[in-house]
Every structure is written in structure tokens, then in C-alpha cells.
Amino acid sequence: MVTSSCFLFSMVVVVLIQFIRTSETNITTDQSALLAFRVHIINLDPQHILATNWSSATPVCNWAGVTCIRRHNKVAALNLSYMGLVGTIPPDIGNVSFLTFLDISNNSFSGNLPKEMAHLPRLKDLYLDYNEFGGGLPTDLSLGENQFTGAIPQSLGHLGLLEVLDLAGNNFVSHSSTLELSFLTSLTSCRKLRALALDDNRLNGFLPVSIGNLSTSLKMLSLGRNEIMGTIPPEICNLSSLLVLSLPGNNLTGYIPTTIARLQKLQGLNLTDNQIGGPIPTEVCHLPNFDRLFLTRNQFSGPVPACLGNVSSLRNLNLSGNKLSSSIPESLGNLNDLLKFDVSSNSLGGDFPSGLGSLRVAVVIDLSINQFSGNISATIGVLQNLVYLSLAHNTLQGNIPETFQSLISLEALDLSHNNLSGVIPKSLEALSHLRYFNVSFNKLNGEIPSGGPFENFTSQSFASNEALCGLTQFGVSQCHSDYQLRTSERIIIISDLSTISFTVPGMGVLFVLIRRRKSKRVPTEKDLQSLVHQRITYHEIFEATNGFVESNLIGSGSFGSVYKGVMCDGMVVAIKVFKLHPEKAFRSFETECEVLRNIRHRNLTKVITSCSNLDFRALVMEYMLNGSLEDLLYSHDDYLGIKKRLDIMIDVACALDYLHHEYGLGGLVSTSSDVYSYGIMLMETFTRTKPADEIFAGGMTLRLWVRESLPDEITKVVDMDLLRQGEELLTKDVQCLIAIMELALECTKESADERVFTRLCSSPISRVSTSALVKVNVHKCIDATIIAHCSIRRDN
Structure with a gap:
């Protein structure tokens, strides 16, 4: 079966074959074997590379996809991946005795794998995924995303050096009189096994107790979307190196074993779409590296454990589709790094959880189909990273908070099927990313905004309210007061x-x-x-x-x-x-x-x-339609003034500030390197000179050039276009450019510890007065003082 996915190593199968063969053959044997391979290719590659290049008239070591060991004059690697080939693998492939690497992935090869492949004594890396192989599985190979059938052979356990076993996406079934997945027991002999993926098969059996005897090196165990029955064995806690346990889409019952607390390295647990019940065990709160918990669509009941608020590493928490009750613990507001929070389709209730306003980096929040009541907390307006918010199908009352206008990243907002009243805030027109909006089945009244994203909404967004009015496209009556259509672009x-x-x-x-x-x-x-x-x-x-x-x-x-x-x-x-x-x-x-x-x-x-x-x-x-800063900066047709260039660089600083305070604190970005790059970019933007310009030779650099110009010769390095706009630069403009270049030099100091850090967005830029034209020191941080110095007012 050919799929349309690109994975990094996830479907790569590395098989170490334990065969010893002493016979040596020459390059002629390799050539004959590969020519036989070409004959078995029914449809050669669309570029006809093999048809023209693979011939006896060309040395085999010069053939496309072939790599030789020159010392032995033998073929060592064959890579024909992504070539659109159709055909079968002939037995002759077993004669390429020095072959260590074989990759024919992402083609359309079919048929059985020849047993002669087991005669390749040096083969270490084998990539056959995303083809159409069928038939039974050879006992000394493991393959994913094909059409293999039958039972997974017990003899796989003989591959003692096996590290990764990926049989996902086939048609394997479980043949066992005890209904246990007994082949898992055979794999306990593979003491080097690091990853085991058997997703998307038909392994309808029970997990054996012996699963706890698998390799202690096992980091990933993925058995999703099979027909596995029964409970999760408590002995699974013996897999002490496990990072990911993924069992979604099965028929598992019972409870999450409390022994899970012993999996101290566990980062992800996925039990979505099973029939597991009981309370969510507090033992999951004792996993120090836990960052994602998926318990979607099960039978869990009781409250959301308050101790989850102590799992500071959590990034994704999905408890939707269960029978959870009570209210959301306030302690969940401690999850400062939580990106996705979904408790939809439960029986949770109580007042709207005000603690959600503390989830500052949240991207998705879904509380829909529950029993929450009271007013929507205005504190949710601080979540400027929020993309998706659904509070639908509750009993919420009161107005839509005006603070929603601050949800600047919001793309989808669903408040339908509640008891909300009052008007739809016109300030929501500022949500330029909003693509989906639904306030149907409430008690709203007044005029529906029509600017910004509301231009594209239809009557479905506003159905069954008390007294809404507005444009005819909204399916409501016209308002009595005059209204002028407004559109906004920025x-x-x-x-x-x-x-x-x-x-x-x-x-x-x-x-x-x-x-x-x-x-x-x-x-x-x-x-x-x-x-x-x-x-x-x-x-x-x-x-x-x-x-x-x-x-x-x-x-x-x-x-x-x-x-x-x-x-x-x-x-x-x-x-x-x-x-x-x-x-x-x-x-x-x-x-x-x-x-x-x-x-x-x-x-x-x-x-x-x-x-x-x-x-x-x-x-x-x-894709951004209007081109790049580089296009504008070096264009002869466009002009960027001081204010426009500074506006651009402020926006870049805002983006960096965001990255550094979501991700920089966790070590995911290099703040000092970014600040250096930002400083170089400042210099280029206002000098219109690239760091690699040919004028920089003999030890001269862009930074040194700028530094030597300060303060009296700044006009010799700045972009001449800035000097041509009028007879001469005003004094305040010169001082502004000096301040910018001083800031750029501070950003690019040789010692990373001495560089300033981007904190521009934390300053009240919009409140800066144009009268605040005082000389300031910009050597501490990028902040609103440089804006004041340059007589600029920011309205966004």
C-alpha cells in the first residue's frame, strides 16, 4: 500500500541479519545481479536513468544509485528510492555479497521477498517501506506499510541484534489458541530492541504478562488501531526506558495500572478510543518528564486530578469524550507551558474556570459539551497565542467579554448553544485571523459587526438568537440605524x-x-x-x-x-x-x-x-504576497523611510520576544545568537549594505564600518535614499539613526553575555508620546525608549 506521508526514520527498518558467508565474488557477479534486477523492473523510472545508465557498456560503479567500495571493487550500497519503479526483486540480489545498504523505499515493488536476501552477510540497513510487497513475512526481516498477511512469526525472536521492528500498516493477525499476542513473548529475546511499532494491523488478542520482559532499552511501544482486548498488564512498568506508550484505537478495558508511576522516563501516554474506565490515577502526576496525555473517548469517571497542575512538563492534555464530573481544578492554571487543553464531551460543571487565563501559551482550549455555567471570565483575553477556543454546548450566561479583542491569534471561536446575552462586541473585527465564528443558539441582540473577518461569515454563525440585526448575508433583519460597511486591512x-x-x-x-x-x-x-x-x-x-x-x-x-x-x-x-x-x-x-x-x-x-x-x-x-524586506530594501522602485524601516524592525523584535519567552526559557531557541543576528539586520536595514558586500575586505566588517562612523560620520554609512528625501537630514533624524546603530552594536558584542535582549513588546509602545524627544540610553535593552527618541508613534 503506497501512502502519502514523509517520516523521519519512523518507517525505516534496520535489520541486522545474522548470516555468515565466506565466498567472495568479483564485480562481474555484482553487475550480472544488478542487470537481472533491472530486467525485473516492469516500468523503468520516468527519467529513464536506469534504462540508459545501467548497461554493460558503463562501469557498474558509475551506475545511478550504486556506491562501491573502491578497495575491493565491490558494490556496497544501492539506493533507488523515490524513482517510481514498478517490479519485483529477483533472487539474484543475494549475489551482491558486499551489499551493506539497500534502499528501494517509496516505489511500487510487489511480490514476495526472495529468501536469497538472507544470503547477504554484510547487510545492515534495509529500507523497503512504502511499496506493495505481499505474501508471508520472511522470518529474518521486518517491514512496515506493505500488505503482509498471516501471523507474525515467533522466529523474529531469533534476531538477537534487532533494534527497530516496524510492522505497522499491514494485515497481520493473531493466531493463538490462548488468544494472547504470543509473538510478543518471542521478542523478549531481542535485548537490543529500542522501538516496536505494530499499529494498524488486526492483532485481536490480549497483551501477555511477558510484555514486561521486553528489552529494558525499549523506548517506544506503539500498538495502535488493532483489535487488542483485555487490560494493560501491570508488568508493563518493567520497561524502565519507555518514553512513549501508544495503544489507541483498541478494545482495552479495565483501568490504567497504578504501576505506571514506575515509568519515570515516560513522556507520552496515548490510550485514545478504548474502553478503559475508573478514575484517572494520580500516579500519572508523578512522572517528571510527562508532556502529553491522551485519554480521549474512554470511560473515565470522577474528577480531573488536581495534582495534574503539578506536572509542569505537560504540553498537551486531552481528556475529552469521557464521563468526568465535578469542576476543573484551579491548580491547572499552574501549567504555564500547556499548549493544548481539551476536556470536551464530559459532565464537568461549576462556574467558568477563571484559571484558564493563566495558560499563557495555550493554542487550543476546548470546554464544549459540558455543564459549565456563569459568566465567561474576562481574564481569557490575555491568551494572545490562542488559535482555537470552543465553549459551545454549556449553560454560560452574561456578555461576550470585550477582552476577546485581544485574542490576536484566534482562528476559530465557538460560543454556540449557551445562554449568552448582550451584543457581539464590534471590537472583534480586529481579529484578523478569525476564520470560524459561531454564536448561534444564544440570546444575543443588537447589530452584528460586518468588518474584518465578519465579511465572510454567514447566517449559520448567528442562527436562533433573540434580536440580532445586520446585513442580509447574516440571515437577520436590517438594523434601523444607518450602517456603513467597513473593511480593514493592515x-x-x-x-x-x-x-x-x-x-x-x-x-x-x-x-x-x-x-x-x-x-x-x-x-x-x-x-x-x-x-x-x-x-x-x-x-x-x-x-x-x-x-x-x-x-x-x-x-x-x-x-x-x-x-x-x-x-x-x-x-x-x-x-x-x-x-x-x-x-x-x-x-x-x-x-x-x-x-x-x-x-x-x-x-x-x-x-x-x-x-x-x-x-x-x-x-x-x-505564502506572503507582497514579497520580502530584501526586495523592498534593494529595489529602485520602492522607498522605505526611517519610520517604516523602524516599524519593520520593531515587528521583528516582537516576534523574537515571543519566541524567547515561550521557547527561549526552555532552551529551544538561542537568544544570544538571535540578538546578534538582529543587530546585524538592523545595520543592513539602515545602511542598505549586505554583511558580505565586496567593500568589506582586509579585516573590515559591517560592524566595524558602522562603529567607526559613530557619532560624527553616521551620514557616510546610512542608506543614501534616506539622505535624498529633502536637502538634509533633520537633527532629530540623525540622532535617531545614531541611537539605532548604537543599539545594533550592543546587540553584536563579541561576548554573548554582554548582548542586549529583545524585550520590545513588553513596553507600552502605543503610549509613547511624540513629545518625549529626550536623549536616552539604549544600551540596556530594546525597548520603547528608542521609539521615543525617533519620534515614532505606534498605533497597533
Whole structure:
């Protein structure tokens, strides 16, 4: 079965085959074996590389995908992945005796695997995932995402050096008279096993007690979406190295064993879609590294444990679809790093939990289909990272708080099926990202706002209220007072990763882009699931960028390039393709993507999805229509004045401040490196000179050039365009530029400990008076004082 997902190592199967073969063969034998392989390929690659390159007239070591050991003149590696090949694997492959690496993943090979593959004594890395192999499984191989059938053989336990076993996405069944998954017992002999994935099969049996005897090196145990019955054995606590325990989509019953407290390294527990009941055990509160708990759609009852508020590492808490009762403990307000909180579809009640206002980094909050009452707390308005908020199907009363206007990242707001009264605040027109809005089945009255995101809402958003009025598209009567349609657009600055070393490790560089945000369509209920990350394949990216053609190149830097792409559904995106430096190629790309996916800030572009495999890594992001800061800065047709350039750099600082206080405190971003890069960018923005300009030679640098110009020769380094706007710069403009350059020098000091830190957004910029034109010291931090010095007033 061919899928459309790109995973980093998750579907890679590394099999260490324990066969010894003493016979040696020459390069002619290798050539004959590979030519036989080519004959068994029914449909050669679309580029006809094999058809023209794989011939006896060309040395085999020069063939596409072939790597030789020159010392022995033998084929050592064969990589034909992602070539669109159709065919079978011939027995001749067993004659390539020096083969250590074989990758034919992501093609359309089918048929059985020849037993002769077991005759490859040096084979260590085997990648056959995402093909169409069928038949029985050889006892000395393990493969995922194919169409293997039958029982998983007990003989897998003979692979004593096996480290990763991935048989997910096949049609394996459990054949055992005791109804136990007995093959798990055989795997207890694999003492080096680190990961075991058997998801998406038909293993209808019980988990054996012997599961606790699996390798103590096991870090991931994933058995989701099978037909596993019975309870979770308490002996599972013996897997002391376990980081992830994933058992969703089964028929498990009973309780969560209290012995789970002994899994001190456990980071994630997923029991979604089972029939497990009883109270949520307080033992889960004693796991020091616990960051995600998924108990969705089970039979759990009783209260939400108050001790969960002590698990400071929690990032994702989903208890929806159970029978939980009582109120939400105030202690959950202590979870300062919680990103997603979902307790929907329970029987929770009491007053609206005011402690939610403490979840400052939350992206998703869902309290829908419960019994909460009282007024919505105004404190929720401080959650500026919130993307999705649902309070639907409760008995909430009172008004919609005006503080909702501060939820600047909000994309979906559902307040339907409550007892809310009063008017819909007109200030909600400022929520420029809002795509879904539902206040139906309440007691609201007055005029429905029509500006901003409300331009795209329909009558479904406002049905069954008492006395709403407004535009006919809302399905309500017209208001008696005159109303003029208002629309609002604002230019925002977003940062992508492209030109200077910046933020998340390995992610690379800052790229400032400008666009006007405007929604193009109204989402359906199904669109609410769009927050869930879905992967994309290399081929989809290749097609979207027209083969990474240069005309689609937006920008490039030391860490990669950004391309414009058009997806198959017409969506225009920006695609960042990373360079894979050898020393950085195996960084925790998935962790970094998770961080970026959860970032929500008005000045940061949203990451939509990612693609990652051994040879390719990319991020797919929102596309900004109006180009980049670099385009504007070096254009002969556009002019950026001092105020506009400073506005842009303030927005960049706001984005950095956000990253440093969500993620910087946890070590996920390098604040000192970012500040240095920010300082260099300040210099380039106001001098219109690149750090790599040819004028910098013989030890001269951009920083040294700027430093030597201060304070009396500042006009010799600043952009000449700034000097041409009038006969000469005003004194206050010169002082402003001096302050900016002094700040840039402070940001780029050689000692990281002496660099200033970005705290611009914490200052009351909007209150800065234009009369505050006093000389200030900008050597402590990036704050509102530089704005005052430059006579600038910020209205957003």
C-alpha cells in the first residue's frame, strides 16, 4: 500500500541479519545481479536513468544509485528510492555479497521477498517501506506499510541484534489458541530492541504478562488501531526506558495500572478510543518528564486530578469524550507551558474556570459539551497565542467579554448553544485571523459587526438568537440605524527562516515578508480539524515547485532556500528546503517542527506542515504576497523611510520576544545568537549594505564600518535614499539613526553575555508620546525608549 506521508526514520527498518558467508565474488557477479534486477523492473523510472545508465557498456560503479567500495571493487550500497519503479526483486540480489545498504523505499515493488536476501552477510540497513510487497513475512526481516498477511512469526525472536521492528500498516493477525499476542513473548529475546511499532494491523488478542520482559532499552511501544482486548498488564512498568506508550484505537478495558508511576522516563501516554474506565490515577502526576496525555473517548469517571497542575512538563492534555464530573481544578492554571487543553464531551460543571487565563501559551482550549455555567471570565483575553477556543454546548450566561479583542491569534471561536446575552462586541473585527465564528443558539441582540473577518461569515454563525440585526448575508433583519460597511486591512510583518542565523536550532535564519491578510473563504466544521498536522510527500513538493525551478525561488541562505509552491488544490504556499549539513542532518527535526507548528503570533508566519526523510527536509508555510524586506530594501522602485524601516524592525523584535519567552526559557531557541543576528539586520536595514558586500575586505566588517562612523560620520554609512528625501537630514533624524546603530552594536558584542535582549513588546509602545524627544540610553535593552527618541508613534 503506497501512502502519502514523509517520516523521519519512523518507517525505516534496520535489520541486522545474522548470516555468515565466506565466498567472495568479483564485480562481474555484482553487475550480472544488478542487470537481472533491472530486467525485473516492469516500468523503468520516468527519467529513464536506469534504462540508459545501467548497461554493460558503463562501469557498474558509475551506475545511478550504486556506491562501491573502491578497495575491493565491490558494490556496497544501492539506493533507488523515490524513482517510481514498478517490479519485483529477483533472487539474484543475494549475489551482491558486499551489499551493506539497500534502499528501494517509496516505489511500487510487489511480490514476495526472495529468501536469497538472507544470503547477504554484510547487510545492515534495509529500507523497503512504502511499496506493495505481499505474501508471508520472511522470518529474518521486518517491514512496515506493505500488505503482509498471516501471523507474525515467533522466529523474529531469533534476531538477537534487532533494534527497530516496524510492522505497522499491514494485515497481520493473531493466531493463538490462548488468544494472547504470543509473538510478543518471542521478542523478549531481542535485548537490543529500542522501538516496536505494530499499529494498524488486526492483532485481536490480549497483551501477555511477558510484555514486561521486553528489552529494558525499549523506548517506544506503539500498538495502535488493532483489535487488542483485555487490560494493560501491570508488568508493563518493567520497561524502565519507555518514553512513549501508544495503544489507541483498541478494545482495552479495565483501568490504567497504578504501576505506571514506575515509568519515570515516560513522556507520552496515548490510550485514545478504548474502553478503559475508573478514575484517572494520580500516579500519572508523578512522572517528571510527562508532556502529553491522551485519554480521549474512554470511560473515565470522577474528577480531573488536581495534582495534574503539578506536572509542569505537560504540553498537551486531552481528556475529552469521557464521563468526568465535578469542576476543573484551579491548580491547572499552574501549567504555564500547556499548549493544548481539551476536556470536551464530559459532565464537568461549576462556574467558568477563571484559571484558564493563566495558560499563557495555550493554542487550543476546548470546554464544549459540558455543564459549565456563569459568566465567561474576562481574564481569557490575555491568551494572545490562542488559535482555537470552543465553549459551545454549556449553560454560560452574561456578555461576550470585550477582552476577546485581544485574542490576536484566534482562528476559530465557538460560543454556540449557551445562554449568552448582550451584543457581539464590534471590537472583534480586529481579529484578523478569525476564520470560524459561531454564536448561534444564544440570546444575543443588537447589530452584528460586518468588518474584518465578519465579511465572510454567514447566517449559520448567528442562527436562533433573540434580536440580532445586520446585513442580509447574516440571515437577520436590517438594523434601523444607518450602517456603513467597513473593511480593514493592515500590513503585518512576519518572519520566515531564510537569510540570517535565527531562532530554533537547525532551522536557520530570518526572512522578513510583507502582505495584507484577508480571508478568502468561510471554513466548514471539517476545517476545524485543520489544526491537526498532516504530512506531505517529497513528490507533492516537487510538483508544487515545478521541480524547484529557479523562477519559484524566493530567497536562499546558509541553511536552505525558500520556494513559492502551488499545491494540487490551488493553495499557494512558501516551502523552505533545508540544506542537510552532515553534522546537523540528524537533529531533532520533528521536535523543532512541533515547536514551529504551535507558534502563533501576528508577526510570525504559520507553519502548515513538513516533509522529512533521510535525504530531504522541508517546511510548508503560509505564502506572503507582497514579497520580502530584501526586495523592498534593494529595489529602485520602492522607498522605505526611517519610520517604516523602524516599524519593520520593531515587528521583528516582537516576534523574537515571543519566541524567547515561550521557547527561549526552555532552551529551544538561542537568544544570544538571535540578538546578534538582529543587530546585524538592523545595520543592513539602515545602511542598505549586505554583511558580505565586496567593500568589506582586509579585516573590515559591517560592524566595524558602522562603529567607526559613530557619532560624527553616521551620514557616510546610512542608506543614501534616506539622505535624498529633502536637502538634509533633520537633527532629530540623525540622532535617531545614531541611537539605532548604537543599539545594533550592543546587540553584536563579541561576548554573548554582554548582548542586549529583545524585550520590545513588553513596553507600552502605543503610549509613547511624540513629545518625549529626550536623549536616552539604549544600551540596556530594546525597548520603547528608542521609539521615543525617533519620534515614532505606534498605533497597533
